[in-house]
Amino acid sequence: MAGLCLLLALVGFSAIRAANGDDAGPRCKSVPGSNSWPSPETWAAFNASIDGRLIRPIPPGAVCHPAEISYSAADCAAVQSSWFTEALHTEDPVSPIWNNWSNDSCLPDPRLPCSAGGYPVFVINSTTAHHVKAGVDFARAHNIRLIVKNSGHDYVGRSSAPSSLSIWVHHMKGITAHDGEFRPQGCNVTIAGHAITAGAGTQMMETYRAMALVNKTVVGGNGRTVALGGFITGGGHSILAPRYGMAADQVLELELVTPTGEILTANECQNTDLFWAMRGGGGSTFGVLTSVTLKTIPSPEVMSLMFQFTAAAENPHAFDAIAYFVGKFPELVGAGVSGYPIIFKAAPGVLSGGQTLVTGIVGKVVMLDTSNETDILGQIEPLFAHINSTWPGFVFYTNATYYPSFGAWYEENYDPSPVGYENIMGSRLLDGPSLTDNATATKLALERFADGGQATVYMVSGKGVWHAQPRGGSNAVNPAWRRTYVHATASVSFASLNATAKTAAIARANVLTEALRELSPHMGAYVNEADRYEPQWQSTFWGDNYPRLLKIKRAVDPDDVLWCTPCVGSELWQEADDALCRI
Ligand SMILES: Cc1cc2nc3c(=O)[nH]c(=O)nc-3n(C[C@H](O)[C@H](O)[C@H](O)COP(=O)(O)OP(=O)(O)OC[C@H]3O[C@@H](n4cnc5c(N)ncnc54)[C@H](O)[C@@H]3O)c2cc1C
Ligand SMILES: *[C@@H]1O[C@H](CO)[C@@H](O)[C@H](O)[C@H]1NC(C)=O
Ligand SMILES: *[C@@H]1O[C@H](CO)[C@@H](O)[C@H](O)[C@H]1NC(C)=O
Ligand SMILES: *[C@@H]1O[C@H](CO)[C@@H](O)[C@H](O)[C@H]1NC(C)=O
Ligand SMILES: *[C@@H]1O[C@H](CO)[C@@H](O)[C@H](O)[C@H]1NC(C)=O
Ligand SMILES: *[C@@H]1O[C@H](CO)[C@@H](O)[C@H](O)[C@H]1NC(C)=O
Ligand SMILES: *[C@@H]1O[C@H](CO)[C@@H](O)[C@H](O)[C@H]1NC(C)=O
Ligand SMILES: *[C@@H]1O[C@H](CO)[C@@H](O)[C@H](O)[C@H]1NC(C)=O
Numbered sequence: 001m002a003g004l005c006l007l008l009a010l011v012g013f014s015a016i017r018a019a020n021g022d023d024a025g026p027r028c029k030s031v032p033g034s035n036s037w038p039s040p041e042t043w044a045a046f047n048a049s050i051d052g053r054l055i056r057p058i059p060p061g062a063v064c065h066p067a068e069i070s071y072s073a074a075d076c077a078a079v080q081s082s083w084f085t086e087a088l089h090t091e092d093p094v095s096p097i098w099n100n101w102s103n104d105s106c107l108p109d110p111r112l113p114c115s116a117g118g119y120p121v122f123v124i125n126s127t128t129a130h131h132v133k134a135g136v137d138f139a140r141a142h143n144i145r146l147i148v149k150n151s152g153h154d155y156v157g158r159s160s161a162p163s164s165l166s167i168w169v170h171h172m173k174g175i176t177a178h179d180g181e182f183r184p185q186g187c188n189v190t191i192a193g194h195a196i197t198a199g200a201g202t203q204m205m206e207t208y209r210a211m212a213l214v215n216k217t218v219v220g221g222n223g224r225t226v227a228l229g230g231f232i233t234g235g236g237h238s239i240l241a242p243r244y245g246m247a248a249d250q251v252l253e254l255e256l257v258t259p260t261g262e263i264l265t266a267n268e269c270q271n272t273d274l275f276w277a278m279r280g281g282g283g284s285t286f287g288v289l290t291s292v293t294l295k296t297i298p299s300p301e302v303m304s305l306m307f308q309f310t311a312a313a314e315n316p317h318a319f320d321a322i323a324y325f326v327g328k329f330p331e332l333v334g335a336g337v338s339g340y341p342i343i344f345k346a347a348p349g350v351l352s353g354g355q356t357l358v359t360g361i362v363g364k365v366v367m368l369d370t371s372n373e374t375d376i377l378g379q380i381e382p383l384f385a386h387i388n389s390t391w392p393g394f395v396f397y398t399n400a401t402y403y404p405s406f407g408a409w410y411e412e413n414y415d416p417s418p419v420g421y422e423n424i425m426g427s428r429l430l431d432g433p434s435l436t437d438n439a440t441a442t443k444l445a446l447e448r449f450a451d452g453g454q455a456t457v458y459m460v461s462g463k464g465v466w467h468a469q470p471r472g473g474s475n476a477v478n479p480a481w482r483r484t485y486v487h488a489t490a491s492v493s494f495a496s497l498n499a500t501a502k503t504a505a506i507a508r509a510n511v512l513t514e515a516l517r518e519l520s521p522h523m524g525a526y527v528n529e530a531d532r533y534e535p536q537w538q539s540t541f542w543g544d545n546y547p548r549l550l551k552i553k554r555a556v557d558p559d560d561v562l563w564c565t566p567c568v569g570s571e572l573w574q575e576a577d578d579a580l581c582r583i
C-alpha cells in the first residue's frame with residue numbers, strides 16, 4: 001500500500017517536471033555521435049589527466065569474429081573455453097557475467113553478430129580516489145551516462161550499460177589492518193577490536209585469505225570473486241550472518257566519491273546520511289565507494305554437513321517432506337545451523353533404480369565452534385527420521401566434515417556458480433510465520449517457486465541480523481532482513497538473441513516469485529539477488545527506508561549523475577535503446 005502511494009506520487013512529480021520544461025537539464029544523456037558527445041581531443045585531454053588510464057574497451061568475444069580487429073582463432077578458442085568461468089568476466093574491464101547485460105552484442109561465436117554497442121564506450125581503470133573523482137566530474141560536466149563496474153557479478157544488470165563511461169574499480173585493492181582498536185576519522189570515539197580497511201575492488205577470496213593469516217575472518221559472501229563494493233552497498237548476506245549480522249552491519253567507516261565530485265569519509269560522526277545510505281541502499285547510487293573499514297571476527301571452527309534427501313519426482317509427498325523440512329528452519333537456525341539448502345524439482349538424479357528424475361533438497365550447512373559431528377547430525381537426523389517414517393520413498397545422505405578454521409572450510413566450499421549465460425532471477429525473504437503458520441500454504445508456495453527446477457532456501461539470517469547494532473544506530477539494509485529466516489531465490493535461463501525466449505523468461509521469473517510474494521506479502525527481497533523487474537521494487541527492496549533513501553539521493557545527486565535500475569531514485573529516467581532519457 002505504502003509502495004503504491006509512493007509510486008503514484010513520483011509519477012506525478014516527473015510528469016509536472018516534463019510538462020513545465022523546467023530546469024531539469026538535457027532530456028537525454030549524451031550518446032556517441034551526438035553534438036554533445038566530447039570530441040576525441042577532449043577525451044585525450046581527459047585521458048592525460050588520469051595518468052593515461054582511459055581504456056576504449058574491446059568486447060572480449062570479438063576475438064571470435066573475423067571482421068573484428070582483435071580476431072584471432074587461437075584467442076577465440078581460449079575465450080570460448082573460459083566464457084563459463086568467473087575469471088574471464090571479472091578480469092575484463094566491461095564483460096558482465098550474465099550475457100544479457102551487454103545485450104548479447106558480441107558473444108564468442110562467429111555465427112552471431114558482434115558490435116561494441118551493448119558495452120560502455122570508455123572505461124577508467126581506476127586505482128585511486130582521484131581517478132574516480134576525475135571520472136565523476138567528467139561525466140557530470142559532459143552529461144554522460146556513468147556506471148561503476150567491479151566484478152561484474154550483478155544479477156540485475158547495474159554494472160553494465162551502453163553509451164556510458166564506466167569507472168572500473170576492480171583494481172582498487174589492498175587491505176590494511178587496525179590492531180586492537182579503530183578511531184573513525186573526526187570522531188571522539190574509539191571502537192575496540194580488530195578491523196581492516198580494504199579497497200572497494202577487493203574480492204571475497206582475497207579478503208578471506210588475508211584474514212586467514214591472522215586467524216580471523218570477515219562476514220563475507222560465498223562467491224569467490226564477488227567484490228566488496230557491490231556486496232556491502234547491497235547489504236551482504238553470509239553463512240556467518242546469523243551470528244554476527246550482515247556485511248553492511250560490520251562497517252565502521254567508508255570512503256567514497258560523491259556524484260558532485262567530493263572525496264569524503266563517512267562514518268557515525270560525519271556525512272552520516274551517506275554513511276547510512278551506503279550500507280544497504282544499493283550500489284552506484286549515492287557515490288562510488290573507494291574503500292571500506294570492516295570489523296573482523298575470530299575465525300570459527302566449522303562443522304560442515306553435506307546432506308540430501310530425494311524421492312522420485314512423481315512421489316506425491318515430495319513437497320510435503322520439503323515443506324516439513326523447511327518449516328523446521330526456525331528451530332535449526334535457533335540451534336546455530338546456517339547454510340545453503342537448495343530445493344530441486346524433477347531434476348536428473350540417481351535413485352536405487354538408477355538414473356531418473358528426482359525431487360528433494362541438497363544442502364551444505366554448518367555449525368560454528370564445534371568439532372563434534374554429533375552436534376550437527378543431531379539436528380538433521382531426527383528430521384530425516386520423521387520424513388522416513390511419514391512419507392515413503394525417500395533416500396537420505398549425510399556427510400559431516402570438520403574444518404579447523406573458516407578459511408579452511410571456504411577453500412573447499414565456496415559457491416562455484418556457473419556464469420556466462422542468460423539469467424534472470426526472482427527472490428523473496430521469508431520470515432518465521434511464512435514457514436511455520438500453515439504447512440499447506442508453505443508447501444504449495446515452495447512447489448510453485450521451484451517450478452523452474454531449482455530454488456535456493458538459504459539460511460543466512462538469524463539473531464545476529466535481527467538484533468544487529470550497526471554503527472550510528474542503523475543503516476539502510478532492507479528492514480525485512482531483520483525478520484528473515486530464509487533467502488529464497490530461483491533463476492530462469494533463456495536462449496541468447498531470442499526476444500521471445502527473453503520475454504517468456506521475464507514473465508516466468510515473475511510467476512515463480514509471485515508464489516512467495518503471496519506467502520509473505522509483508523516481507524521483501526534482497527536487491528543484490530533479485531528480479532530486475534520486481535513490481536513495487538522500492539518497497540520490496542528497501543521497505544520503510546525508501547523515503548529517506550530517496551531524499552538522500554536527491555540531495556547528493558540532484559542531476560542523477562549516477563543512474564541504474566532498480567536503484568533508489570531511478571524513477572525519473574528510462575532506457576530507450578542505447579540512450580537514457582528523462583521520462
Ligand atoms: C557466484 C555468486 C555468489 C554470490 N554470493 C553472494 C553471497 O554469498 N552473499 C551476497 O550477499 N551476495 C552474493 N552474491 C551477489 C552479489 O552480492 C552481487 O552480485 C553483487 O552485486 C556483486 O557486487 P560486485 O561489486 O562484485 O559486482 P558488480 O556487478 O561489479 O557491481 C554490483 C553493483 O554494485 C555497484 N558497485 C560495485 N562496486 C562499487 C563501488 N565501489 N562503489 C559504488 N558502487 C559499486 C555496481 O555499480 C553495481 O550497481 C553472489 C553472486 C554470485 C554471482
Ligand atoms: C590513454 O593514454 C594511454 C597512455 O598514453 C594510452 O596508452 C591509451 O591508449 C589512452 N587511451 C585511449 C582511450 O586513448
Ligand atoms: C537484457 O538487457 C537489456 C539491455 O541491454 C534489457 O533491456 C533487457 O530487459 C534485459 N533482459 C532481461 C531478461 O533482463
Ligand atoms: C588496469 O590497471 C591495473 C593496475 O595498474 C593493471 O595491472 C591492468 O593491466 C590494467 N588493465 C587494463 C586493461 O588496462
Ligand atoms: C572527547 O571526549 C572526552 C572524554 O569524554 C571529552 O573530555 C572531550 O571534551 C571530547 N572532545 C570533543 C572534541 O568532543
Ligand atoms: C593461528 O592459529 C594457529 C593454530 O592455532 C597458531 O599456530 C598460529 O600461531 C596462529 N596465528 C596467529 C597469527 O595468531
Ligand atoms: C559428541 O557429542 C555427543 C552428544 O553430546 C557426546 O555423547 C559425545 O561424547 C561427543 N563426542 C566427543 C568426541 O566429544
Ligand atoms: C528409514 O526407514 C527404514 C525402514 O524403517 C530404515 O531401515 C532406515 O534406516 C531409515 N532411514 C533413515 C535415514 O532414518
Ligand SMILES: *[C@@H]1O[C@H](CO)[C@@H](O)[C@H](O)[C@H]1NC(C)=O
Binds near residue numbers: 399400401
Ligand atoms: C565426505 O566429504 C568429504 C569432504 O568433502 C569427501 O572428501 C568425502 O569423499 C565424502 N564422503 C562421502 C562418503 O561422500
Ligand SMILES: *[C@@H]1O[C@H](CO)[C@@H](O)[C@H](O)[C@H]1NC(C)=O
Binds near residue numbers: 444
Ligand atoms: C492454509 O493455506 C491453504 C492454502 O493456501 C488455505 O487453503 C487454508 O485456508 C489455509 N489455512 C488456514 C487455517 O489459514
Ligand SMILES: *[C@@H]1O[C@H](CO)[C@@H](O)[C@H](O)[C@H]1NC(C)=O
Binds near residue numbers: 498499501
Ligand atoms: C526462441 O524461443 C522460443 C521460446 O523459447 C522458441 O519457441 C523458438 O523456437 C526460439 N527461436 C529460435 C529461432 O530459436
Ligand SMILES: *[C@@H]1O[C@H](CO)[C@@H](O)[C@H](O)[C@H]1NC(C)=O
Binds near residue numbers: 118576578
Ligand atoms: C539491443 O540490441 C538490439 C539489436 O540486437 C537493439 O535493437 C536494441 O536497441 C539493443 N538494446 C539496447 C538496450 O541497447
